[in-house]
Amino acid sequence: MQEINVQYVAELARIRLTEEEETRFGGQLSQILEYVDKLNQLDVEGIDPMTHAVPLVNVTRKDEVQPSLSNELALKNAPASLNGLFKVPKIVE
């Protein structure tokens, strides 16, 4: 059975789990990975990966200044702000 190091992957995903969640997710995710292993029954040699459903390529627009959210509106949902900026914990010592 495929083992998954839940603690390590949760850290990569920046999610803190309780010990109980870690154990439960470990079991459930192993079961899901065992199920998805059925893809190995298929020979995909020479098949192109499909990243997208519509055949649009190089969608670009002119790089022009356009109206956007005001500073006030952009900060309205922020958990903490100061002087018109997002407030974050200290990053450098």
Place this chain on the structure above:
Amino acid sequence: MDKSIHAFLSINKQGVLDQAEKADREIAEKGLSADRPLLGIPIAIKDVLAEKGAPLTCGSRLLRDFVSPYDATVVTQLKNAGALTFGRLNMDEFAMGSSTENSSVGPTCNPWDYSRIPGGSSGGSAASVVADECIASLGSDTGGSIRQPASLCGCVGLKPTYGRVSRYGLVAFASSLDQVGCNTKTVSDAATMLGVISGYDKRDSTSVPRSVPEYSAALQSSIKGMKIGLPKEYFVEGMQPEVASSIRQAVEKLEELGAEIVEVSLPHTEYAVACYYIIATAEASTNLARFDGIRYGYRVDGKNPFELYCATRGSGFGEEVKRRIILGTYVLSSGYYDAYYLKAQKVRSLIAGDFTKVFETVDALVTPTSPTTAWKLGEKMDDPLQMYLSDVCTLSSNLAGNCGISIPCGFTDNPTLPIGLQLLGPPFSEETLLKIAGDFEQATDWHCRKPVINNAGA
């Protein structure tokens, strides 16, 4: 009334009364007009689409206080068509789920039986329409999230072709699979709604520049002579017998109406669930990285940014969202990318290829929408894999980017629960699907059956 169903997360009562008064005045002064097809019509919106000044929680604790600073393109289109947008509908957190039980504020109940799930993730969208709490609703469909609840609650659910409807202002779950669509009481209403929300949007780079046909006109013509495929792989093991027999009867009805039914094969169908849950979780893990407690949403402080992110996301996200982000992070991580993610993308090509091939010979496909009717609340909550397998009939069309519609086609006897018929078509064949669905609806009365809603509340 909503006490018994819990379809709504919030309602803007004063706002809707003001809008209704304006609509009344407009009707009195100018009358009805073709360019305002939804004038005065109350339409509710899944809480995953931005509506300026309204809450946008995605059913998540992490966004419980978020207020949208702008309108999603589809919301602008509804408003321009005269609709009254008045309420926000319950859903599985970030649209991840098949039962609406993953909402941080509790599930929506099935209007036919309050002890059962309404389907998901757009459970609120389907339940509110069936319970006559609104005329129509907007939802989003990443793996069946509009069609499966439509099937389990007994209404129409339309997932347009990927790129048909703008995703601007839709909170992204899996960007290559997500599509906005609607739940309605009738096929004709679905045609009207689709006409309003379709069209190219320069703000969505995956929106397809293609003209919007007169969808309602498609309902005028008949399905005589059309060729409809019956994919044998969709009659899966473990399918509820009443569902299988209702679908068989519906197929006979389509034949009676003049369609030619042919058995077809989509040989890679059995790999769709595995393929989908790799691709959808991989995309979700990157999309949901933005919820970091810095710019918006809920924050749990930490002594450094890393601690803040982990604490915020650990307690802000619910269990299913965390499980999917972890799975998605894993399949994209170094050493596993080729074995899982790249492999799944190749299998996606095979699944899409099955559809391309079959649509060379038939106009549309007819299948069940869900292998079962609505199950009991709590029944599958401890078994995520069983929950994922319930989407087996719907998610292939998201992988391929096709369009699909679910319509009522029968009921079980005891208890009385709705059964849904799914029609699938190639990209941009919505007119064909509406035509078949409309003819079927005209010839049957399943859509007229209504649940008894207990106004006292459950």
